Amino acid sequence: MIDIKKTLEKLNISKENMGTSTGNNFFGSGPQIESYSPVDGELIGSISSTTKNDYDKVILTAQEAFKFWRSCPAPKRGEIVRKYGEKLRQNKSFLGELVSYEMGKSLQEGLGEVQEMIDICDFAVGLSRQLNGLTMHSERPKHRMYEQYHPLGIVGIISAFNFPVAVWNWNTALAWVCGDVCVWKPSEKTPLCGIACQNLWADVAKENDLPEGISCLVTGNYEVGEYLTTDERIPLISATGSTRMGRIVGSTVAKRFGKSLLELGGNNAIIVTPNADLKITVIGSLFGAVGTCGQRCTTTRRLIIHESIYEDVKNKLSSAYKQLKIGNPLDESNHVGPLIDIDAVNAYLNAIERAKKEGGKIVVEGGVIEGEGYESGCYIKPVIIEAENSYNIVQEETFAPILYLIKYNNIEEAIYMQNNVKQGLSSAIMTSNLKEAERFLAADGSDCGIANVNIGTSGAEIGGAFGGEKETGGGRESGSDAWKIYMRRQTNTINYSSDLPLAQGIKFDL
Numbered sequence: 464m465i466d467i468k469k470t471l472e473k474l475n476i477s478k479e480n481m482g483t484s485t486g487n488n489f490f491g492s493g494p495q496i497e498s499y500s501p502v503d504g505e506l507i508g509s510i511s512s513t514t515k516n517d518y519d520k521v522i523l524t525a526q527e528a529f530k531f532w533r534s535c536p537a538p539k540r541g542e543i544v545r546k547y548g549e550k551l552r553q554n555k556s557f558l559g560e561l562v563s564y565e566m567g568k569s570l571q572e573g574l575g576e577v578q579e580m581i582d583i584c585d586f587a588v589g590l591s592r593q594l595n596g597l598t599m600h601s602e603r604p605k606h607r608m609y610e611q612y613h614p615l616g617i618v619g620i621i622s623a624f625n626f627p628v629a630v631w632n633w634n635t636a637l638a639w640v641c642g643d644v645c646v647w648k649p650s651e652k653t654p655l656c657g658i659a660c661q662n663l664w665a666d667v668a669k670e671n672d673l674p675e676g677i678s679c680l681v682t683g684n685y686e687v688g689e690y691l692t693t694d695e696r697i698p699l700i701s702a703t704g705s706t707r708m709g710r711i712v713g714s715t716v717a718k719r720f721g722k723s724l725l726e727l728g729g730n731n732a733i734i735v736t737p738n739a740d741l742k743i744t745v746i747g748s749l750f751g752a753v754g755t756c757g758q759r760c761t762t763t764r765r766l767i768i769h770e771s772i773y774e775d776v777k778n779k780l781s782s783a784y785k786q787l788k789i790g791n792p793l794d795e796s797n798h799v800g801p802l803i804d805i806d807a808v809n810a811y812l813n814a815i816e817r818a819k820k821e822g823g824k825i826v827v828e829g830g831v832i833e834g835e836g837y838e839s840g841c842y843i844k845p846v847i848i849e850a851e852n853s854y855n856i857v858q859e860e861t862f863a864p865i866l867y868l869i870k871y872n873n874i875e876e877a878i879y880m881q882n883n884v885k886q887g888l889s890s891a892i893m894t895s896n897l898k899e900a901e902r903f904l905a906a907d908g909s910d911c912g913i914a915n916v917n918i919g920t921s922g923a924e925i926g927g928a929f930g931g932e933k934e935t936g937g938g939r940e941s942g943s944d945a946w947k948i949y950m951r952r953q954t955n956t957i958n959y960s961s962d963l964p965l966a967q968g969i970k971f972d973l
Contacts, residue, residue: 474557529616541588543673545585566656576626583632628657648680702723725935726940729886748763822851847866900916912928926941
């Protein structure tokens with residue numbers, strides 16, 4: 464078990480640096496935000512929230528920093544990101560422990576989240592030498608055309624509690640090498656993780672004589688988020704959260720002609736065909752459904768199973784659920800930790816009751832766990848429910864470990880059901896049949912941003928672009944060419960002749 468006081472000390476988190484500050488670009492003089500751990504219900508710490516006056520100071524600081532940062536060569540910016548990645552390596556265990564304790568995910572997942580940060584830093588370092596445009600042949604003689612990319616300016620980042628550090632760094636690592644500066648509002652449910660990341664950045668900035676403002680932190684509730692979304696000085700808002708939140712952010716930013724990168728809800732399914740390897744299926748479905756206690760946007764929420772193997776899969780999965788160990792996530796022998804708070808517990812209980820009322824049949828019972836070690840009231844049992852894809856509750860995303868089992872007759876029906884929800888983030892098919900796999904990946908197959916074969920729906924490698932369609936928001940983060948959203952595209956034409964040919968052969972006699 465960890466010593467949380469020692470962890471906070473190693474991450475330079477104390478009462479003295481959780482209020483108004485300038486040295487680490489954290490400004491807060493407003494009401495206190497208290498962070499309680501869902502692990503044991505204990506108060507971890509209280510921090511000052513950001514007022515409007517504090518916020519304006521942050522933006523002015525960021526604007527000044529951008530003037531410096533955009534002029535640094537991209538490989539030099541990449542070198543700074545590399546050093547931040549090294550700082551994360553040195554503090555991986557401490558930051559991973561804080562993530563686990565403040566958010567409630569298992570220690571292995573907390574450490575894995577920090578590793579994602581390290582990986583995206585490595586990716587961004589290489590990217591810093593590959594921010595390439597295109598060269599095109601002009602139709603006019605002695606003219607050259609090309610396109611290039613320039614940094615946008617300030618990138619506003621609004622992140623969710625379930626990945627309190629990694630998703631922020633998915634954005635910052637790319638934005639930094641692109642020449643942008645960042646202002647981050649972490650979830651008010653996990654503010655100390657934000658301060659920890661900011662403290663590590665402050666060390667790197669100080670060691671490399673960088674100005675304040677390349678990375679800034681603001682804290683508070685939705686009102687602080689509104690400061691960001693309504694601010695015309697911020698050309699891009701990257702927001703991770705619910706579809707409801709995304710609608711508000713997207714429309715608000717669009718009204719001022721800003722850009723949005725939205726990563727919203729998921730209602731992810733795995734199709735299990737008669738040709739599936741059932742060992743892989745059970746492992747993938749189990750981890751996908753209960754990992755992070757069902758609080759991932761890529762959590763497996765629906766298992767669409769061919770009727771010929773339905774009972775076999777249900778029985779094997781039910782047996783696997785009986786082996787789950789639920790408890791303190793800092794104990795590595797446990798598989799499932801708590802939900803984030805009591806509100807999440809109530810949403811979980813409500814979803815189960817709604818499923819029953821619509822005709823759902825409970826396969827593996829749920830409920831809140833009480834007794835010694837479960838005093839926070841946030842520990843619950845993962846649930847399996849037989850259902851129909853058309854149920855209203857099945858159409859919604861419940862941020863909890865509730866898995867719905869659904870029968871299908873043929874592959875076309877399965878793909879239809881997989882697609883017949885409003886969200887479109889992650890999807891998978893379990894099959895050893897090449898035709899089924901290719902059918903699933905075809906243009907009229909899965910409509911999700913992520914489509915996997917013989918792996919589950921959760922988890923993502925940073926080399927590929929991450930994001931989804933429909934009510935998932937359409938944003939893309941992390942790998943591939945996701946970097947382009949953090950930059951503005953410019954087309955350039957150079958005339959190196961002594962003439963100026965005009966369009967449509969127009970001439971002026973001068």
